[in-house]
Amino acid sequence: MKVKVFHIRLTKENLQSDQDGLNNFLDTVTVKKTATELINGQPNFWSILVFYDQQKTEKQEKTSDKISITDENELTDEEKRIFATLKQWRQDKATQLNIPNFMICHNTELMTIAKVKPQILEELSKIKGFGGQKIAKFGEDILALLNSI
Template sequence: MNVKHFRVRVSGEHLQNDQNAINQFLNEVTVQKTATNFIAGMIDYWSVLVFYEPKILKPRESKESEKVSVLNYDELSQEEKNTLSSLKSWRTEKSSKLGLPQYMICHNSELMTIAKIRPHSIDELKRIKGFGENKISRYGNDIISLLQAS
């Protein structure tokens, strides 16, 4: 078990900063026990001992922030631009067929990322920003087939 000591000064100018520091710390650990004591003197303050354990980080599913995205057309090679053109044609056909706007099928940034990364499987497609379970179930097989054909 770990121990951390805080001094929470009761004077108005320091009180908020000291409270913010202890609150931030408490959010980052698992508290086992606390002990407090008021100390009167030249500067009155609360002495706070926090007995804690570090939080155990749980393994997590892939988050949107961990996904890959290409936002600049200039990052693409000529071959990747050709693939992007094929993907845009597929999106146009799909949107007409479904009666949806093209951006509802895939955004340009998603298509650029697909062209750059060229995923070979549904699992690789999941790494692309914007591709969750719904989009993959609707369009994933089409996209992978199109990439394999070109």
């Protein structure tokens, strides 16, 4: 098992690029465990330890039957509205749990939900990034939100 440290700076000019760097890394490895700590400094930032196993190979990614939308341009106008609603839900949930947004769901996961519009938990499990733990923690909230739109 390997470990990598990330810093997610909480400034407007750095937050998105730092999150994108972490998300890109997470898409290429098998995460075993994470640890986070909010560091008060100039600027404040999240320090994130990611414990992971070897890089995924292209063959492993191709054999996955999970659905993933990676480009917002693939969404219709209605799906973009759903995506925006899901991002707001993620922000609210992250604030409530006092954790960074990306620890709830990645943008690619939210875009895929907006595209697929799952109606039951089993359909959520077909989306890349959604395993048993994430579905148990957030599945009901996501389905309720989709049904309310």
